[in-house]
Amino acid sequence: MTAAESVQRPRLLLDTHVLVWLILGEAGLGAKARAAIRVAARQDRLLVAAITTWEIAMLVTKKRIELDGDVMDWVRDALATPGLSLVPLEPEIAVASTRLPFAMHADPADRMLVATSRQLGATLVTADRALLGMAGKGHFRAMDAGK
Secondary structure (H helix, E strand, O other): OOHHHHHOOOOEEEEEHHHHHHOOOOOOOHHHHHHHHHHHHHOEEEEHHHHHHHHHHHHHHOOOOOOOOEEEEHHHHOOOOOEEEEEOOOOOHHHHHHOOOOOOOOOHHHHHHHHHHHHHEEEEEOOOHHHHHHHHHOOEEEEEOOO
């Protein structure tokens, strides 16, 4: 293995919609993001925040997304994706989500995702324009999931 091959890429934290796109094979996920996700999965550096499971269940409950079968079964199957790890909601992340050092909207899931990304030094993979804009200002690292 060359030195370049041994360098690990950053961990990738999937935004909720990105996990759904990935599992359902939806076209919203761009080629560059899909390739980065494949590499991260091979390196066991692909992450999903615990808040994402809550958000998926809420989206199903509100009928904003429809999944085949029970949401708990879907979540279990999604979390069984090779190379994907669940990041628990640690107290440090929960508290950090209320103390972000920049202005951010009040959406609890987004705040938890950003805090998780910052806490772990992970790159958030998202198509959310507001989050990408915040990342563009240097508040955390993000990758545009649509590219």
